[in-house]
Amino acid sequence: MKVLVIGAAGMIGRKLLDQVAKTPEILGAPVQALTLVDVIEPTAPAALAGIATCQAVDLSTAGAAEALISDRPDLIFNFAAVVSGEAEADFDKGYRVNLDGGRALLEAIRAEGLTAPYRPRLIFASSVAVFGAPFPEKIGDEFFTTPLTSYGTQKAIIELLIADYSRRGILDGLSIRLPTICVRPGKPNAAASGFFSNIIREPLVGLPAVLPVDDSVRHWFASPRAAVGFFTHAATLDLDQVGPRRSLMMPGLSATVAEQIAALEEVAGPEAVALIRREPDPVIQGIVAGWPCDFDPKRAVELGFTAETNFADIIRIHVEDELNGKIGG
């Protein structure tokens, strides 16, 4: 099997590749060739170096998608995106990369299929940003998509295209709507959602973290490990079971900030919790108020997608996967 990973330098792309390196059969068939692309040249895990080709590619430049697809990959992951804040600040770039780039990939697959039969599986990383407030208490699988950002609009559009191209037999697509991934490894960043990870990750290594919202704020989480599981499961799932509705909200855990903090205390003690400093930020509070906080992702659960069911497990996964099991500064 030939696999193409677009956006391979991002957090989920890298973690997925680490998993493939550890468990070669995880994508359902032996991987003979692996093409890894991102706007900056990604690197392959050492164990995959023999079969991997790494390239710097911007999918939205003319001919880029066709060149990638001319290799006829059997399985394609598309994680590439201009993130939410940037797509909002730079209208042209967001639409060019997230909409035109995503569509160029679908069109390249269609063009390739016109030369000789070709129908790859395409797994697309979508987002809760396809939804916009106000929400019901729990968002069900049939709730409408009314994005309140250009990023969410672009994700919702690619979802619609993937469903139509799948229905027509051009490809076999699935859009995976991700919960907020927590605990996000790395440094604190400027993303409005960053604090959900910061208040766990930083205290676990003895560093302070700022909490800009009230403890009662509720949100929808899954670990990076669960996210990798979503994509490997999507790669091997029998899509006949899925039918024409190809956008799936992934399972996750609805937790309040207070519940996050209680779990931190359970895993790392009160000294970790003491490192959280409350600094209310009305701008971030306003942004967060528009986000979905609870789902009932019945279809994905029935299709075998799984995520954590308590926040302490999410923290323990971070300690295992990122800190070699060690808590403290």
Added chain:
Amino acid sequence: MKVLVIGAAGMIGRKLLDQVAKTPEILGAPVQALTLVDVIEPTAPAALAGIATCQAVDLSTAGAAEALISDRPDLIFNFAAVVSGEAEADFDKGYRVNLDGGRALLEAIRAEGLTAPYRPRLIFASSVAVFGAPFPEKIGDEFFTTPLTSYGTQKAIIELLIADYSRRGILDGLSIRLPTICVRPGKPNAAASGFFSNIIREPLVGLPAVLPVDDSVRHWFASPRAAVGFFTHAATLDLDQVGPRRSLMMPGLSATVAEQIAALEEVAGPEAVALIRREPDPVIQGIVAGWPCDFDPKRAVELGFTAETNFADIIRIHVEDELNGKIGG
């Protein structure tokens, strides 16, 4: 006020123009200039000839949208579309006209607004085709869009773009999801939905009509007169009331074929009903089974959109507007 009507040669475009000719104040402000375009050159009603310019324009050709928008119309109706069957049969044409053409219009408005402040109102004719079976008994305003045709996919995408461009202040848009328009004037056509109108229109003038589905089939209807009302109301509605969710399912009437026939008998007698010949067609039955048949369009009703509440009224409107009040062969 300058008004641009795209798709002005179509049934709803023409009926809207007839209404503007009769009731000049109906769009909320005096119309000083009227630009009518379609892929074939449309004609203006005689009363509007002094202010109308008619052009043959294909919105999806390079520069066409920019040329239309360089006039800075205050109010734009976009009725233009490759219809459902054709968009399904011709993938490229459907996406080119319905998606790229519709998006080119939005982009032309954005480009014009970058030269000097400009924010026209844009009313887009959308469709129940944004929905796909299975459905709840009544489809509510928050039901998700899972189109089962490329046409429906293209409509749903333009809806998303219009909401995002509106949210960003580029334009003031509204997407009007139309019920099946009945009684459609003109000759019987090959559209799968054609029989809903044929079984009324033909017997009213003493001609036979074929019914290819069971009498129990239920569908969602509004008259051409109601459709014109949707668009004139959309042109004058206070959009602040609407908020960021800019796609509105229009009110209509849910009726079975049996109820249609009973109404025909009420208006035109048993001799009209006797002209309907039952010829079950499994292909049409299959297509119709995937269509929505009942809605609860609460938001549109609250915003003042109205439609007929019984099928006999729909027939009487046809008799008044198309037959000069005269029934029979």
